[in-house]
Amino acid sequence: MTEFDWTQLLDYALMGMLLAVGIAIVRLRNLFAAVMLAGVYSLISAAWFVTLDAVDVAFTEAAVGAGISTVLMLAAMLLTAREAEPVKAIRHWAALIVVSVAGAALFYAVGDMPVYGDPNSPANAYVGMDYITSTPNDIAIPNVVTAVLASYRGFDTFGEVVVIFAAGLGVMLLLGLNPGKKTGGEE
Amino acid sequence: MMEWANLGAVLAMALAMAIMLGRLFAGPSLYDRVLAANSFGTKTVLLLLIFSLLVGRADGVDIALLYALINFIATIAILKFFRFRSLEISLAQMSLRRAIDGDDD
Amino acid sequence: MDILLLIRDIASIALLAVGVLFVLAGAIGVIRLPDFYTRIHAAGVTDTLGAELIVFALMLQAGFTLLAAKLLLVGFILFLTSPTATHAVANAAHRAGLNPLLSRHQPPHPRDTETGEKS
Numbered sequence: 001m002t003e004f005d006w007t008q009l010l011d012y013a014l015m016g017m018l019l020a021v022g023i024a025i026v027r028l029r030n031l032f033a034a035v036m037l038a039g040v041y042s043l044i045s046a047a048w049f050v051t052l053d054a055v056d057v058a059f060t061e062a063a064v065g066a067g068i069s070t071v072l073m074l075a076a077m078l079l080t081a082r083e084a085e086p087v088k089a090i091r092h093w094a095a096l097i098v099v100s101v102a103g104a105a106l107f108y109a110v111g112d113m114p115v116y117g118d119p120n121s122p123a124n125a126y127v128g129m130d131y132i133t134s135t136p137n138d139i140a141i142p143n144v145v146t147a148v149l150a151s152y153r154g155f156d157t158f159g160e161v162v163v164i165f166a167a168g169l170g171v172m173l174l175l176g177l178n179p180g181k182k183t184g185g186e187e
Numbered sequence: 188m189m190e191w192a193n194l195g196a197v198l199a200m201a202l203a204m205a206i207m208l209g210r211l212f213a214g215p216s217l218y219d220r221v222l223a224a225n226s227f228g229t230k231t232v233l234l235l236l237i238f239s240l241l242v243g244r245a246d247g248v249d250i251a252l253l254y255a256l257i258n259f260i261a262t263i264a265i266l267k268f269f270r271f272r273s274l275e276i277s278l279a280q281m282s283l284r285r286a287i288d289g290d291d292d
Numbered sequence: 293m294d295i296l297l298l299i300r301d302i303a304s305i306a307l308l309a310v311g312v313l314f315v316l317a318g319a320i321g322v323i324r325l326p327d328f329y330t331r332i333h334a335a336g337v338t339d340t341l342g343a344e345l346i347v348f349a350l351m352l353q354a355g356f357t358l359l360a361a362k363l364l365l366v367g368f369i370l371f372l373t374s375p376t377a378t379h380a381v382a383n384a385a386h387r388a389g390l391n392p393l394l395s396r397h398q399p400p401h402p403r404d405t406e407t408g409e410k411s
Contacts, residue, residue, distance in 0.1 A: 006194050007194070007197075007242075010198065010238070013198070013201040013202075013205065014201065016205070017201075017204065017205055020205075021208065024211075024212050028212075032217050032220065033211075033212075033214075033217075036211065036220050036221070036224050037211060037212075039261070040211060040224060043227070043228060043231055043254070046231075046250070047231050047234060047235060050235055050238060050239075051238065053242075053244070055244075055247065055249075055250065059249070059250050059253065062250055062253060062254045062257065063253060063254075063257060066254065066257065066258075066261070067254075067257035067258075070265075071264045071265065071268070074264075074268055075268065078268075188301065189304070189305070189353060192304070192305045193308075196308050196312050196346070199312045199315075199316060200312065200315065202316065202319075203315050203316050203318075203319040204319075206319040206322075206323060207319050207322060209323050210322045210323055210331070216328060216385070216390060218328060218381055218384065218385040218388070218390060219331065221381055222322075222331060222332060222378075222381050223335075225335075225377050225381065226318070226322065226335040226339055229339045229343060229370065229374060230315060230339075232343075232366070232370070233342075233343055236346070236350055236363065236366065237308075237346065237350065240353055240354065245362075248359060248362045248366065249362070251366055252366050252369070255369050255370055256369060256373075258373075258377075259374075259376070262377045262380065262381070263377065263380055266380055266381065269384065269388070270384060270387065270388075
């Protein structure tokens with residue numbers, strides 16, 4: 001028997017915690033608890049990304065998901081009530097059926113994916129190998145992910161920045177976040 | 188031998204995180220939940236530190252450093268939000284409201 | 293040099309074990325203790341001490357490199373921010389009116405006793 005990889009136990013523990021937190025977010029009605037649990041969910045995801053060796057993604061998830069997103073959702077909770085309204089039982093069952101069907105379809109599709117870390121998979125063999133071999137010559141920075149995001153696929157990143165900027169502008173225009181015109185500003 | 192010690196420490200830290208989740212689910216007041224979330228964040232920072240030394244990849248320490256700071260700032264932001272009902276008020280307004288409330292810190 | 297490495301390994305394992313033990317004890321305390329202010333004691337004190345012991349153990353393992361400097365920085369930040377956050381939560385809870393759990397046994401006040409024992 002091949003040697004058992006003991007760090008799998010950490011993966012199982014983190015995924016078990018993710019499952020528990022996910023179920024708790026759905027079942028709790030106290031909105032504040034749901035927001036805190038969403039922040040904890042992002043944090044466990046960040047730790048799990050580190051165990052999967054994806055350090056850049058973990059960095060972003062920890063900074064955005066666990067920190068800023070929690071505080072922004074709490075500020076949004078200021079505008080609503082503290083408890084969620086009760087939902088009828090039939091909607092619970094309908095949602096469970098939809099989620100189960102979609103989850104089963106995803107599990108079936110995972111069986112067709114290449115082995116984790118396979119060097120001959122289509123993602124790693126053609127364009128990926130090209131990027132890895134030509135990054136030291138063309139761009140000369142050590143991180144290939146940064147080279148792909150900022151240089152080889154720079155227009156994608158540019159489009160994402162434009163979309164996020166437009167979304168932020170739209171939210172500010174809709175909510176009227178203008179600090180000069182708060183209560184008592186005009187006599 | 189060090190790998191087994193690090194592995195045992197990582198699994199024990201994951202167990203402590205899972206135990207802390209119990210207080211997040213059950214805490215009757217919201218300050219219980221803020222306490223549990225802050226403590227959970229500190230335990231995750233420690234888990235990331237031990238794990239980085241277990242696999243020998245030093246990038247996890249950067250993420251642990253980042254999250255140690257963000258955890259603190261998020262906790263203080265949540266408490267400020269619940270005291271003053273807004274995140275936008277300035278330091279001068281905060282001390283004015285505290286003086287009006289008769290705060291004797 | 294071999295004995296020095298052995299001493300370093302033993303010290304690291306001992307510090308790691310004690311630190312993890314503190315963190316586990318704090319976690320168990322937060323679930324089992326009856327009141328919010330008692331739970332603050334468990335979480336705040338044991339988190340800081342356990343974190344510092346674990347960081348020292350990892351610094352012994354890392355040797356004299358940049359990694360040890362980063363670990364020292366994380367340890368320093370945890371040392372400053374963890375007690376501050378604990379105090380902030382306890383202060384906010386007290387300001388908001390969360391009262392501590394007092395015991396049900398109330399000893400009789402001296403003015404209620406029969407004999408006039410006033411000093």
